[in-house]
Amino acid sequence: MPGSIAAQVMAWQRRMGGVAGPLSAAPSGSGEADNGHPVQVEMLIGGAWVDITDPYVMVRDDSGQIAITRGIRDEGSQTEAGTCALELKNQDGRFSPRNPSGPYYGLIGRNTPIRISVPDGNGGKSYRIWSEASEWAPSWDTSGTDVWTDLSAGGILRRLAQGPAPERSVIYAAVTSPLPSSVVAYWPCEDASGATQLASALTSGSAMTWTGTPTLASYSGFAASDPLPDLTSASLSGGIPKYDDPAATQVRFLAYIPAAGLSLGKVLVAIDQLEYSAGSSQFWEVYYDTATRSLTIRTCASDGTVLGAELQHTLDVRGRLLYVSVELQEVGANISRTLRLKDVNTGQTYTVSDTVFVTQLTRVTRVQFGPASRAVSGAAGTSNLPGVAIGHVTVETAITAIDALGVRLNPIGETAGRRIQRLCDEAGLAFDWVGDLDDTVPMGAQPKANLLSLIQECVQADGGLLYEIPGALGLGYRTRASLYNQDPTLVLDYPSGQLAQIPTPVEDDRYTQNKITVTCNGVSETYEETSGTLGTALPPAGVGTYGGDVTLNLASSDSGTLQDQAAWRVHLGTVDEARFPQIAVNLAHPSITPAMRRAILGIRLGDRVQITNPPAWLPPDTIDQLVLGISETITHFEHKVTFACAPASPYSSIGVLDATEARVDTDGSELVAAISSSATAIGVQPSAGADVLWTKDTADLPLDIRVGGEIMRVTAISDLVTDTFTRTVASGWGTSDSGFTWTTSGGSATDFSVSGGVGAHLLATAGVTRRCILPTVISDFDFYASITADQLATGASLTGALVARYTDDSNLYSAQVQFSASTAVVLLLFKRVGGTETILGSYTLPGVTFVAGVFYRIRFKLRGSLLRAKVWADGGVEPPEWHVTAVDTELTSGPWVGVRSLAVSGNTNVNPTISYENFQIVSPQMFTLTRSINGVVKSHAAGEDVRLAHPTILAL
Numbered sequence: 001m002p003g004s005i006a007a008q009v010m011a012w013q014r015r016m017g018g019v020a021g022p023l024s025a026a027p028s029g030s031g032e033a034d035n036g037h038p039v040q041v042e043m044l045i046g047g048a049w050v051d052i053t054d055p056y057v058m059v060r061d062d063s064g065q066i067a068i069t070r071g072i073r074d075e076g077s078q079t080e081a082g083t084c085a086l087e088l089k090n091q092d093g094r095f096s097p098r099n100p101s102g103p104y105y106g107l108i109g110r111n112t113p114i115r116i117s118v119p120d121g122n123g124g125k126s127y128r129i130w131s132e133a134s135e136w137a138p139s140w141d142t143s144g145t146d147v148w149t150d151l152s153a154g155g156i157l158r159r160l161a162q163g164p165a166p167e168r169s170v171i172y173a174a175v176t177s178p179l180p181s182s183v184v185a186y187w188p189c190e191d192a193s194g195a196t197q198l199a200s201a202l203t204s205g206s207a208m209t210w211t212g213t214p215t216l217a218s219y220s221g222f223a224a225s226d227p228l229p230d231l232t233s234a235s236l237s238g239g240i241p242k243y244d245d246p247a248a249t250q251v252r253f254l255a256y257i258p259a260a261g262l263s264l265g266k267v268l269v270a271i272d273q274l275e276y277s278a279g280s281s282q283f284w285e286v287y288y289d290t291a292t293r294s295l296t297i298r299t300c301a302s303d304g305t306v307l308g309a310e311l312q313h314t315l316d317v318r319g320r321l322l323y324v325s326v327e328l329q330e331v332g333a334n335i336s337r338t339l340r341l342k343d344v345n346t347g348q349t350y351t352v353s354d355t356v357f358v359t360q361l362t363r364v365t366r367v368q369f370g371p372a373s374r375a376v377s378g379a380a381g382t383s384n385l386p387g388v389a390i391g392h393v394t395v396e397t398a399i400t401a402i403d404a405l406g407v408r409l410n411p412i413g414e415t416a417g418r419r420i421q422r423l424c425d426e427a428g429l430a431f432d433w434v435g436d437l438d439d440t441v442p443m444g445a446q447p448k449a450n451l452l453s454l455i456q457e458c459v460q461a462d463g464g465l466l467y468e469i470p471g472a473l474g475l476g477y478r479t480r481a482s483l484y485n486q487d488p489t490l491v492l493d494y495p496s497g498q499l500a501q502i503p504t505p506v507e508d509d510r511y512t513q514n515k516i517t518v519t520c521n522g523v524s525e526t527y528e529e530t531s532g533t534l535g536t537a538l539p540p541a542g543v544g545t546y547g548g549d550v551t552l553n554l555a556s557s558d559s560g561t562l563q564d565q566a567a568w569r570v571h572l573g574t575v576d577e578a579r580f581p582q583i584a585v586n587l588a589h590p591s592i593t594p595a596m597r598r599a600i601l602g603i604r605l606g607d608r609v610q611i612t613n614p615p616a617w618l619p620p621d622t623i624d625q626l627v628l629g630i631s632e633t634i635t636h637f638e639h640k641v642t643f644a645c646a647p648a649s650p651y652s653s654i655g656v657l658d659a660t661e662a663r664v665d666t667d668g669s670e671l672v673a674a675i676s677s678s679a680t681a682i683g684v685q686p687s688a689g690a691d692v693l694w695t696k697d698t699a700d701l702p703l704d705i706r707v708g709g710e711i712m713r714v715t716a717i718s719d720l721v722t723d724t725f726t727r728t729v730a731s732g733w734g735t736s737d738s739g740f741t742w743t744t745s746g747g748s749a750t751d752f753s754v755s756g757g758v759g760a761h762l763l764a765t766a767g768v769t770r771r772c773i774l775p776t777v778i779s780d781f782d783f784y785a786s787i788t789a790d791q792l793a794t795g796a797s798l799t800g801a802l803v804a805r806y807t808d809d810s811n812l813y814s815a816q817v818q819f820s821a822s823t824a825v826v827l828l829l830f831k832r833v834g835g836t837e838t839i840l841g842s843y844t845l846p847g848v849t850f851v852a853g854v855f856y857r858i859r860f861k862l863r864g865s866l867l868r869a870k871v872w873a874d875g876g877v878e879p880p881e882w883h884v885t886a887v888d889t890e891l892t893s894g895p896w897v898g899v900r901s902l903a904v905s906g907n908t909n910v911n912p913t914i915s916y917e918n919f920q921i922v923s924p925q926m927f928t929l930t931r932s933i934n935g936v937v938k939s940h941a942a943g944e945d946v947r948l949a950h951p952t953i954l955a956l
Helices: 005-018 156-160 170-176 416-426 451-462 559-573 594-601
Strands: 040-045 048-051 065-071 080-089 113-119 125-140 147-154 183-187 208-212 215-219 228-230 234-239 248-256 267-273 283-289 294-300 306-312 321-331 334-343 349-356 364-369 389-396 430-434 465-468 474-478 490-493 515-520 523-528 547-551 582-586 608-612 623-635 639-647 669-671 681-686 703-707 710-723 743-745 752-755 758-762 770-775 781-789 798-808 811-819 825-833 836-844 856-863 866-873 884-887 896-903 913-930 945-948
Touching: 065 125, 065 465, 080 125, 080 156, 125 156, 147 156, 156 451, 156 474, 170 183, 170 389, 183 364, 228 389, 248 267, 248 364, 267 321, 283 321, 294 334, 306 349, 364 389, 416 430, 416 451, 416 474, 451 465, 451 474, 490 594, 515 559, 523 559, 547 559, 758 770, 758 896, 770 798, 781 798, 781 811, 781 896, 798 856, 798 913, 811 856, 811 866, 811 896, 825 866, 825 884, 836 866, 836 884, 896 913
Parallel strands: 430 474, 490 608, 515 547
Antiparallel strands: 040 048, 040 113, 065 080, 065 623, 080 147, 113 125, 125 147, 183 389, 208 234, 215 228, 234 364, 248 321, 248 389, 267 283, 267 364, 283 294, 294 306, 321 334, 334 349, 465 474, 515 523, 582 639, 608 623, 623 639, 669 681, 669 945, 681 913, 703 710, 703 945, 710 913, 743 770, 752 758, 758 913, 770 896, 781 856, 781 913, 798 811, 798 896, 811 825, 825 836, 856 866, 866 884
16 A cells, blocks of 8 residues: 655655755755745744744645736736745634734735745845735635645735726826925816816815806816916915914916017016015016016015115926926025926026015915916006916915926926836835836826826836836836846756756747737827738738737827837737747756756746757758746745746847948849859849949948858858959950959941940940850849940940840840930930831930040849849949839840940941940858858758848937
8 A cells, every 4th residue: 555645745855865956965956045945935923024934835735836927918909916825834724814823814815915936046035026915815724634725926016906096197196296394385276167266285275266257177277286267267275374474485386488478567466475564575567568578576575665766587488398486485584586487398597686685584475376466566467368378376474496396387398217216116016127217218297196107107008018026015017128138047957967858949929910000199100011921011021910909098199109109019910930938947956056046936927938959840040039927936846947038139239320230131133043052152132122232341241141041150241243444455344343254246346345444335336235244144123324425426325335135136125325416315215026117115314415435334223024224424323213113024044244435327437436334243242251150051042031030220
């Protein structure tokens, strides 16, 4: 009869004593905590952290297990609340929260903090999760001897997801959380339509009343505020409860003054204080001055007498969103006056100040907005403020910095990272980050939403990773930019057995998105990937349309910003490689070295993990992934860590165009001809519909290309043919710079010569062509030459041309430059088939009079049935447009390519010469390379796609 389960387990433990693991005599996978276990579980009980590992955790049937998850899991799209689950021994009922006899009665329950750690390998702790208890489930067997509690706990995101949206605006929270002790009055003025007064935000404060009829909650121009009242038909008055006389008075408020301005003397705000003595300062008026288009402050006695000089501001306030600060400070027996105007949109502050040699300050009794002026001299305005909005009025007994409210005065433009940091700080949460928080996307206004929703919209806008801090109750943010071009944190070798499970590749369309529309503030822009294997073209050219709509809260909704956002998301959604959703390691396995164990325990969300030397049935490239989530299982016998992953390639090779190391791919290239597995020189041409050629600059080399899964290292790129005609040849053209020998035909041998940097055709007889041609086995070319005639044509044109798909002088395509008898320069595209010439198109250079000996550059490009040509003055800038374009299918091949000259029948010039300079066949290009950089050895067919192995991706 088999022994008991306990006996079997004990025997297994004895057999495994020499194997690395938590129970072995050899060093364990995670080491031992100071409690003698491979893990430490602590619970906050009665305000103190209590180690409950022994004897309550991992003891039930010697098979205790702790399961932990955090980050993005199950191939989700956003970070989820971390979880942990474990069994607690509960014979004495201490983990039954409602058991009044239990030792922990009244001390544990919902959201009791729990933290789990393992040794970090450096003498400290590596916290795996910091959580709050979400469920206590007591259980027992029928005998009552096995009693336990299944404990489930969740990270802080679980609680935050259930939190309410704020009731008040961002600026309300900025003023009141915390409320400075110097504030004696605060009227937010955010009251809804239908209110009968403007409530005070202070429990001891009185409401602000009005005369006339304000339009409440009608102005929404201040992004940080709820709608404010319009005072077109009203004035406001608010009384201040009694307080001790101060040494300073400060009144601040938001104000919008319409673009049309106000009439002279309109009082924006009047500040009354208790009269100090007869004739002393009793009130101040800040009014609109039409001359300066700004505000002016004056001091008045109780009878309206203006005391001292008026203080004028010079800032044009029309149409501005302002934060106005009136600051009065006792200076000996005098009062210093300061009027600050902060432009809410730009953040700039404009200040004027002076000193009034009269009396002292007393407590403020009342503030008014839009009253009729009480001054008996100077500009005097009537009541009400047409088009003016007022809000968030504070009265303080101390002068504070105008920037005291910080970014909350206008959150538009606050970076996503800094907003997350601020929101966590306001909520009292610990905050951690990876990357530069200032190098994140500028956000739009902050809406009134649940805290987690506000954080998640920042994460969505920037594209980074939100995470729960494993070593504290708080949140962290990893910026998108911090994911770029990072070195791997962990490198695992597949043959070394360092993996706890087989990494299974997944080929599916779960995350495919090739057409994205981004919307911000009602403005939408769409980006679509139309080409490539994951483009929107129907199969087999692409995969069809995989669309998506994203609404973002951004500071800018201009077309470029939204296009960039959409393009980045399409970039992430068109990763053409397999995914490895899970990579697992067991810290108890002997192949895991101490250094690797430390690296594994230190991995953060967004870190890069690689698996080298994958098996032969997988692609040979290193498996390269980013960690998006982590799950862990800790038992007596193992500590298994499983990483939820996504390909790292979208974040690798990120750069900017002007960086010296930037490598930007062409818009499509392919092999001209089939190549063997050992060929070290190949021909490459643009794919159909593409035009961009590869760089020939040696400073850009070497570079790696990928062809049919094989990576090749290109060490040189050159034109297929180049000829600068720097040699001297009589009765022929000799051999080009590239080593190809010219074949001549037409006329006599002496009609052909090379010297002085030109190849020449002497046209001794009109109507007879001269040709210099090179042999070829391909049909598509992109080539140039510079052409001139040494005489002005008489009687009929002198011509020089590029020819392709040439079989003989009766079968060819030609792009010809004609120097006409009228001194015009004409581009003619034609074909000759069986000796019959057909014009396919022509173009005359406008405003050009040909001068003998002046060169003109011609370009002729043939791809399939598409023929294009252009001409321009040699030495000038090549025009971007093609001058002549035609589609013709009659000639599909020909064994020669080259040049052709002709004095058209009727020409009367005597021995004219057509000269050619700088002949170039720029496509196909010739690549010199080293093969099989990634170990792939194979031949490739003509037309195989050629692209950069590691192209630079432009950062968002």
